[in-house]
Amino acid sequence: MEQFVNRLDELDRLQTFYESDVAELAVIYGRRQIGKTALVRQSISNRDDAVYYQAVQGTPTTQLRRFVEAAATVYPDITTVKEEWELLLRYLTDKDAIIIIDEFPYLIESNDGLPSIIQHLWDTAVEESQATLVLTGSAIGMIHTHVLEGGAPLYGRVSQRPNGRIELSHLPFHSIQEFVPTYDPEDRVLVYGIFGGTPRYLSPLDPSQDLGENITRLLCDPEGSLHNEPETVLQMELNEVHRYFSVLESMASGNRRRNEIAQGAGIESTNTSYYFDRLETLQIIEKHHPALADPARSKRTRYHIRDPVFRFYFRYLYGRGGQYELYGENVYTDLIEPEIADFVSETFESLCHQAVPELYTDYQLTQMPSQWWYKGREIDVVAPTDGSTLIAGEVKFTNSPLGYDVLADLEDDVTHIDWTPSTGGEPTYEFALFSRSGFKRSIEEAATDRDNLRLFDLEDIVSVLENRIQP
Numbered sequence: 001m002e003q004f005v006n007r008l009d010e011l012d013r014l015q016t017f018y019e020s021d022v023a024e025l026a027v028i029y030g031r032r033q034i035g036k037t038a039l040v041r042q043s044i045s046n047r048d049d050a051v052y053y054q055a056v057q058g059t060p061t062t063q064l065r066r067f068v069e070a071a072a073t074v075y076p077d078i079t080t081v082k083e084e085w086e087l088l089l090r091y092l093t094d095k096d097a098i099i100i101i102d103e104f105p106y107l108i109e110s111n112d113g114l115p116s117i118i119q120h121l122w123d124t125a126v127e128e129s130q131a132t133l134v135l136t137g138s139a140i141g142m143i144h145t146h147v148l149e150g151g152a153p154l155y156g157r158v159s160q161r162p163n164g165r166i167e168l169s170h171l172p173f174h175s176i177q178e179f180v181p182t183y184d185p186e187d188r189v190l191v192y193g194i195f196g197g198t199p200r201y202l203s204p205l206d207p208s209q210d211l212g213e214n215i216t217r218l219l220c221d222p223e224g225s226l227h228n229e230p231e232t233v234l235q236m237e238l239n240e241v242h243r244y245f246s247v248l249e250s251m252a253s254g255n256r257r258r259n260e261i262a263q264g265a266g267i268e269s270t271n272t273s274y275y276f277d278r279l280e281t282l283q284i285i286e287k288h289h290p291a292l293a294d295p296a297r298s299k300r301t302r303y304h305i306r307d308p309v310f311r312f313y314f315r316y317l318y319g320r321g322g323q324y325e326l327y328g329e330n331v332y333t334d335l336i337e338p339e340i341a342d343f344v345s346e347t348f349e350s351l352c353h354q355a356v357p358e359l360y361t362d363y364q365l366t367q368m369p370s371q372w373w374y375k376g377r378e379i380d381v382v383a384p385t386d387g388s389t390l391i392a393g394e395v396k397f398t399n400s401p402l403g404y405d406v407l408a409d410l411e412d413d414v415t416h417i418d419w420t421p422s423t424g425g426e427p428t429y430e431f432a433l434f435s436r437s438g439f440k441r442s443i444e445e446a447a448t449d450r451d452n453l454r455l456f457d458l459e460d461i462v463s464v465l466e467n468r469i470q471p
Contacts, residue, residue: 004042005199006175007035013162014043014134018098023126024159028136029143030168031283032233033200036136039168040100050074050098055106063110064088067101086117093121093131105139108146115146115153122157139237140281169283170197170307173351174466180207185462186436187211189351193344194219196308201226212332219312220324220331230313237282243267245318247275248305251285252314256302276303284310291372291382292419300373308347315343341436345397349380352395352434352456355464356383359456360391360430366422369393377413381432388421390414393432402435404442407453432456 010028017024028036037054044050053070055063064083071078071092081091092099101107107114118133137143147154148165158164176188179202183191190211195201204225205214218224230248234241243265250264258276262269279285286306289298305311316323316336327334336343353369360383369383369391381393392414396402414429421427431453433443439455447453 004035004038005178005202006171007039007042007168010039010166010168011043013164013166014040016162017132017134017159017164018043018047020132021130023093023122023129024132024164025122025154025157026132026134026164026166027143027147027154027158028134028166028168029140029148030138031140031198032138032236033198033229034138034168034170034283035199036138036168037102038199040102040134040136044098044100047098048074049096050100051092052100052102054102055104057106058110060110063107085111085114086121089118089121089133090125093126093129093133096130098132098134100134100136102136103138104135105137105142105146108142112146119153119157122154140283141278171199171202172197172465173354173462174468176202177466179203179205182207183211185459188462189348189458190340190344192308192351193347194308194312194340198307198309201229201309212337215336216329216332219309219317220336222321222324226309227317230307230310231318233282233284238278243275244279245314247272247279248284248310248314249318251303251305252311252318256304258301258303261303283307288371290374291367291370291379292384292417302373304346312343341397341399345395348397348434348436348458348461349395351461351465352381352393355456355461356381356391356393356432358464358468359432359454359460363387363389363391363430365391372417374416377416379410379413379417381434382417384419386422388423388425388428389430390417390419390421390427391430391432392417393434395434397436399437401438401440402433402443403440404446406433407431407443407446428452430454434461 014026017026028039030036041052044052051071051074053067067088068078068083075092075095075097078088078091081087135147146152149155173192175197176192180188180191194215204218218226221227234244238244246265246267247261250261253264255261255264258272259269262272276285284305284307285303288302288304289295290300293300323335324331356369357365363385366384366386369381372379372382379392380395383391385391392410394406394410396406410431419427429452434456436458438457443455447455
């Protein structure tokens with residue numbers, strides 16, 4: 001069974017629904033393997049009033065029969081109820097039951113009228129009930145169409161306080177400790193940069209093996225449990241998968257702008273919106289805008305593969321099946337390890353963004369830190385404050401200490417940022433340098449002499465993010 005880690009806020013929210021004195025409706029949605037099933041199972045692990053039904057593809061008749069079989073283990077008399085959804089659900093809501101339907105979209109596939117049936121039940125028959133109905137779904141588009149969007153049958157029926165819309169995303173960095181407790185801070189960053197925060201991808205990690213052994217066993221080996229995972233997910237969720245493969249391979253090779261990605265994928269740039277939108281909905285890719293830019297107006301959008309396992313697959317494995325046979329167990333040391341710092345640098349930069357608010361508690365940030373770029377200039381970390389100060393920083397995830405040249409370039413680039421403080425006047429700057437491998441003496445001396453320059457190593461970032469959860 002999938003290891004249950006974190007998700008404490010979501011678990012508390014579900015427990016609040018279960019203890020409510022009114023009927024509650026919750027919807028849990030998110031990508032496949034993100035932990036929806038583990039969450040709902042954990043939420044009812046100590047209850048004797050909960051019906052859990054995991055839907056599968058099937059005919060309406062088989063779906064009803066399987067639901068009754070599941071419900072009868074808790075409420076045996078349900079077998080006397082006519083096998084119609086409204087009657088069965090009404091019976092359970094009259095019992096104040098907790099009803100969990102996992103992978104609800106499979107039921108919609110066989111009976112697209114089911115959301116309307118639940119709508120009618122919720123509008124007419126649960127006023128005196130204390131039941132909770134929880135619907136989960138991996139088919140995010142279908143969940144939006146039938147439940148969450150305006151005009152959907154169940155729109156407006158989902159509980160508001162607390163919010164019954166629960167979107168599960170990747171686990172935060174501090175959760176990595178629970179999967180590889182013996183790994184040092186740097187290796188935990190590497191794990192997060194390669195396996196990400198999807199519980200299904202983290203659970204098979206063996207902390208008694210080193211990082212290279214885990215990568216080889218799970219990802220590189222053709223028999224590894226994650227070797228074909230991205231391809232499997234895409235084939236389950238999408239049509240025309242070959243086009244999505246081409247888009248992701250183009251992005252994994254380093255293309256970031258829409259036209260570059262389209263050219264690399266061999267498709268017309270005018271046809272990319274559909275593919276990009278679907279991949280965004282599945283939380284596989286995400287769009288980035290320059291810091292301080294208005295996302296609605298910015299024309300400098302970049303696209304990134306959000307999930308590291310997908311990024312790894314399309315950079316190292318897709319279309320390269322012969323490499324493992326050629327290199328065998330040396331595939332990690334010969335092909336991947338030399339590039340691992342470059343591959344993980346994007347994740348380390350994101351972790352630095354997350355840490356900045358707690359590293360600079362003297363300032364009130366008006367936007368979360370993010371990257372800035374303009375006409376060939378780039379700054380890894382830019383964070384405006386509510387005063388006259390702009391925080392600007394550079395991130396280096398390399399094997400060499402960071403030198404003074406990085407600061408000199410940063411001080412030059414920051415003057416090209418178009419930002420006017422809310423207080424008026426000229427901005428002042430706080431400079432932050434983040435390094436995996438420490439700093440050269442020249443930059444350490446500069447930080448000692450200046451009060452607007454701070455240096456942070458990898459351990460500083462890990463400590464901030466992992467201690468954030470401590471009481």
